[in-house]
Amino acid sequence: MRFNQFVLVTASVLALAACGGKERPKTDLAASQVTTIGVNSYLWRASLDALSFMPLLQTDSAGGVIVTDWYVNPNSPGERMKLTVSILDQDLRADALRVAASREVNQNGQWVAAPTRAATVQKLEGIILTKARDLRRSAIAD
Template structure:
């Protein structure tokens, strides 16, 4: 909604520099992707070891993580931020899961609800960060 307001203001011939620095904007372009989604993704996955973090490309890849309470199962997550706007379709989460079977890790299905829950957590956290930045 804020991006729409900015576009409307710009169309009215207002000061474009002032519009670009509007703190209410959900479009954060300093790193080429939405900074709130980026930070929220890092926050959400901070308990997992990171293999790759590319802020310019908007990609986070974790290494395999096993919950200490369930060491016979492990997960690996890839987050892609696809846009500069803070929108649900600007975020893609993929997860891989393996279980220990006969002394070897074997691929296992990931419940769709798991990926959806991760996306929801990241989006909620990103919106909280934006709200806090606007109020603070």
């Protein structure tokens, strides 16, 4: 009886060893859902990259919030912008990103709230989404 058990165990070990020579399929490191920082890392990195020219007040990678300080464009010294970017999901999707903008204009030395064009926010969201998709494509290619 012991000999039969030995043969069975040896056959099982050899069968498992034969499976070890195959290469495992690569894990998709660029999956649309990346949760190491609480939100989609491609959207997070793309947002930080897109806002790199502005001073940052707050960044919360767990909550997915980036708040900038007021930024004055040297070409338009009479106006300034402040942005809040919120990443709402762990998936890389357009509806997982929300950008809110505040704009002020200088009138007689006082900063006064002014309307922000919707196209400005939409353009920034488009830039961030394009950068995030490019980051994902690069990760897949590697």
